[in-house]
Amino acid sequence: MPKEYINPPGVSKSWYFTRILSITAPSKLIYIAGQVPADENSRPVHVGDIRAQYIAVLDALTVQLKAVGATWDDVVFRRVYAIDVPAFVERCVRDENFPVPWTRERPSPSTLIGVTALANPHFLVELEIAAVIAD
Template sequence: MPRAFVNPPELHPTPGFSHVAISQGDTLVTFAGQTALDRDFGLIGPDDLKAQTRAAMENLSVAMAAAGVSWDDIVKRTIFTLYPEEFAAIAEVIDEVTGGAANPPQTIVGVTGLALPGLLIEIEAVAVLHGAAPKPGEL
């Protein structure tokens, strides 16, 4: 059982996330918040929340690949955004990027600003890696 999600019937429905993740693995992998910045530090999708969400998720996907995990290994996701009320649009893009993988527990936090002007969203995640953790320099 790499991970199982539980949604107690006593709690509200979970649109785009789960209430509880139970995971089993050898190594916890923590990912820094990813934003809509390209590798040259250029802003992707100015004033476009969906484009920025896609870029942040794609950047997170690159970090995940470097750690050897997939969307099926994610056990927690946190979203920081200037527009938390646009959750449906954010969730739509997340589902597209993750290929419909089961949604882990998630927190969405409304913020008044992010690290750089123009950023609308930042997404961080935690995964469980199954098997031995890579040694420094092996990645």
Template sequence: MEKKHINPPELFVHPSYTRVITVSGPSKLIFIAGQTPSDERYRPVEIGNMRGQYLRVMEALTIQLNAAGATWDDVVYRRIFVLDMDAFINVQTDPAMTYPWHPDRPPPSTLVGVTRLSHPDFLIEIDLMAVTSG
């Protein structure tokens, strides 16, 4: 299986995501449902703290990727839902933040501002699609 990251030269190369990923060859598709900043009993964590909630979501997504036999290098699409776009952008642009993917190969991504998530204290939710060798 081959994955190719493409940022067409005619378009701005965004530092937070790759424009296109192609996958060819035998593969296994992995779909991870929207992950919220919740504990093992679906209670909100880090209430009011976008950075804390983002980190919890990323930790939970890493656990799910590992359970499916995948890593962040296998993620081919990420969709992010946030209540406060400015707060999220501040987290994403903080130079102190680290990310689990290779800095030259972030997954393609869509960022959507919403008015509410499944619990009023959730500020963020992220779902993923990953591909591994079949």
């Protein structure tokens, strides 16, 4: 499916996200609800470790993408909610060794939002995504 990744001149550029992603073919749009760092019984995992929690979230989202026939290459938008934005940026965004499942050459657009609380006081991060696959 044709996708155009655009970082226009005059705005900042990041390896973590692309400013604009344009899709120009018939497609199926998939929304995946906010994923928190929880096990199959909704119990928090990796309490106190935002990096380990984020990896657990990415792993769970990978399973969900696979369930609908998609991969991280099909993700067109990510929205992250973090209790501690500076810690998230330092341990998950600025760390070029962080194991992101998407390509660093063409990352999807992304928004990072600082929040005061998530559904459980032990959750430090939540991620929701949208993906597009060929119809």
